[in-house]
Amino acid sequence: MKKILLIGNPNVGKSVIFSRLTGINVISSNYPGTTVEFTKGFLKHNGEIYEVIDLPGIYSLEPTTKAEEIAIKLLEEFSNSNDKIILLNILDATNLERNLNLTLQLIKKKLPLVVVLNFCDEVKHKGITINYQKLQKILNVPVISTCARSAEGIKEIIDRLKEANISNFNFESHKKWEKIGEILHEVQQITHKHHTFLDRISEISINPYSGLPIAFGILILIFIITRTISEALISYILDPFFNTVYLQFLKNILNKIITSDFLKEILLGKNPTPMESFGVLTTGIYIPLVVVFPYILTFYFMLGILEDIGYLSRLSIMLDNLLHKLGLHGHSAIPILLGFGCKVPAVLATRILETNREKIIAVMLALILAPCMPQTAMIISLVSPYGIKYLLLPFTIIFLNAIFTGFLLNKLLPKTEISELFLEIPPYRMIHIPTLLKKLYIRIKDFFLDAVPLIFVGIILINVMEVSGINNFIINNFGEVFTKLLNLPKDVASVLLLGFLRKDVSIALLAPFNLTVHQLIVASIFMVLYLPCISTFFLIVKEHGILLSLKITFFMLIWGLLISFVINQLLKIAFLL
Amino acid sequence: MIKDLTQLESKQKGKIIEIPNDSKTLKKLDALGIRVGIEVLKLSSIFPKGPVIIQIGNTQIALSHNIAKKIKVEIH
Numbered sequence: 001m002k003k004i005l006l007i008g009n010p011n012v013g014k015s016v017i018f019s020r021l022t023g024i025n026v027i028s029s030n031y032p033g034t035t036v037e038f039t040k041g042f043l044k045h046n047g048e049i050y051e052v053i054d055l056p057g058i059y060s061l062e063p064t065t066k067a068e069e070i071a072i073k074l075l076e077e078f079s080n081s082n083d084k085i086i087l088l089n090i091l092d093a094t095n096l097e098r099n100l101n102l103t104l105q106l107i108k109k110k111l112p113l114v115v116v117l118n119f120c121d122e123v124k125h126k127g128i129t130i131n132y133q134k135l136q137k138i139l140n141v142p143v144i145s146t147c148a149r150s151a152e153g154i155k156e157i158i159d160r161l162k163e164a165n166i167s168n169f170n171f172e173s174h175k176k177w178e179k180i181g182e183i184l185h186e187v188q189q190i191t192h193k194h195h196t197f198l199d200r201i202s203e204i205s206i207n208p209y210s211g212l213p214i215a216f217g218i219l220i221l222i223f224i225i226t227r228t229i230s231e232a233l234i235s236y237i238l239d240p241f242f243n244t245v246y247l248q249f250l251k252n253i254l255n256k257i258i259t260s261d262f263l264k265e266i267l268l269g270k271n272p273t274p275m276e277s278f279g280v281l282t283t284g285i286y287i288p289l290v291v292v293f294p295y296i297l298t299f300y301f302m303l304g305i306l307e308d309i310g311y312l313s314r315l316s317i318m319l320d321n322l323l324h325k326l327g328l329h330g331h332s333a334i335p336i337l338l339g340f341g342c343k344v345p346a347v348l349a350t351r352i353l354e355t356n357r358e359k360i361i362a363v364m365l366a367l368i369l370a371p372c373m374p375q376t377a378m379i380i381s382l383v384s385p386y387g388i389k390y391l392l393l394p395f396t397i398i399f400l401n402a403i404f405t406g407f408l409l410n411k412l413l414p415k416t417e418i419s420e421l422f423l424e425i426p427p428y429r430m431i432h433i434p435t436l437l438k439k440l441y442i443r444i445k446d447f448f449l450d451a452v453p454l455i456f457v458g459i460i461l462i463n464v465m466e467v468s469g470i471n472n473f474i475i476n477n478f479g480e481v482f483t484k485l486l487n488l489p490k491d492v493a494s495v496l497l498l499g500f501l502r503k504d505v506s507i508a509l510l511a512p513f514n515l516t517v518h519q520l521i522v523a524s525i526f527m528v529l530y531l532p533c534i535s536t537f538f539l540i541v542k543e544h545g546i547l548l549s550l551k552i553t554f555f556m557l558i559w560g561l562l563i564s565f566v567i568n569q570l571l572k573i574a575f576l577l
Numbered sequence: 578m579i580k581d582l583t584q585l586e587s588k589q590k591g592k593i594i595e596i597p598n599d600s601k602t603l604k605k606l607d608a609l610g611i612r613v614g615i616e617v618l619k620l621s622s623i624f625p626k627g628p629v630i631i632q633i634g635n636t637q638i639a640l641s642h643n644i645a646k647k648i649k650v651e652i653h
Contacts, residue, residue: 059608059609060604060607060608062604062608064601064604064605064608094635095634095635095636097610097634098609098610098633098634098636101608101610126635177610177612202637203620203621206620206621206630206637206639207621208621208622208623208624208627211623212623313639317623317627317628317630317639318623320623320627320628320639320641321623321624321625321626321627321628324626324627329641330628330639420602420640420641420643420644421628421639421640421641422605422638422639422640422641422644423628423638423639424609424636424637424638424639425630425637425638425639427637
């Protein structure tokens, strides 16, 4: 099959062009052994099918980041294969100089090439005139002008694919900038530039005095919107559907076809409540589909909007300073932020980080900065009867502890090379809804393929442990250590230890124990801090390997216990006064 | 007068006369078109030691404080 490789700088509208060229059948794959993703789709034209591959955005063929390295490797692999390939080099027409740098390097590859200058509308606004014919003549390959967002020029790309040819343009590599200067002198004229409304907004959002409040405002807004929409989806659509339609259907079917009580218990669980039954087909479906999925869906939707508008890079810049103190930098803003909602997408988002050190700190912080949404709801329902003063206490302690932990990890972990922030800030742009939805679809599909099977495995494992008596053995032998240290009744041990397995609801299981408010706060903090939930744990294993996962989990357990013990002692003193 | 990018005032222009010489940073800077001899406009910086935001042509770029400190410009 003929292959079309989309290649270009980041922020040149590559994904919009990809989405315009391909149908709904898109696949994202990881490069073997890495977490760098690239997307594939198909284009049908004149009875021929082309495979369209969207490579990660790169500035140059000399890699400086992991993503660039992979893009270049992919380019090499495809060009060494037997398939016919066409390079579709997408350029930002408003930044010709920088973009031509990559084009000239691609020309050196001696592969069939088509050059696309995107953003023809912005070119006009910026007072730039480009002589496309002349550029085509100089580069000796087809040059096409597009406004991908309004589909202008897309048909021309498809029609002229057959004209793709190997350029005979020649130059010496060390003189590339001079050569680019000459080309620009020939083909580009800049008349005048006037400030647009979007330029002004851009200025406001990168100025520290206005930018920081805007950044925090947007963070809070996203948090509120994500929470509101997700909770609405859960309580009005997904939960009712699960309980009235799915569960009834499942029970009817299984009661008819399965006679073995043991098998029924594995599949349906013991308890009628879907979150507590721990059946493979009840809790195993309920957690990923009803509890986690709505958060993933809404958060990725919001994130996609910020990304496509161009705000995400500005947000990273604003938070860079703060995150530096914790051993991270601007790029980690997203996973940390996600941790406020659900830890699963947060861990998925840490794949973009480059060094192991950053990954450890970012995963830790995402896990312990705040309880996940279901936990938050449980803590609120248990502690709120005692008044707002007590309610704020666990959340404040958890947040401060995370900041302190970040500082500590930054000091303790061996210093490797800190990756420096180096980020292009794209101009604000309108969103292209189909591209946004396509990206959302790919991310959701990844979640179902990556995370959901892990949750299944986890639940089967728990069932096996329960049936074989391992759970009881752990509770009887180790439970007392925890309850004694934290000053809690002995019976709570089973809840604490099984919290790992059903972390999201375990806090609710504290209700029947008649704990004092002091004990409730300590138990809540401990349950939030001491271990990741089962879905998150397996996801960390998948993303970062078993060794790193065990290290993180072990640290969390010891650290969570220590912090909860200290808090317990402090609260004791405070309650005496 | 010669200053580094962190010392430059916001909205001030300068011509780059020196960039860091380790090959990794150099590659990154070159890929974005940041090189000796070109005009740069400083847009803002995030205090106190945050990223410095500059404009080259129509491209806006945020550089970490450490890199910005190593880029020297001449102001006319």
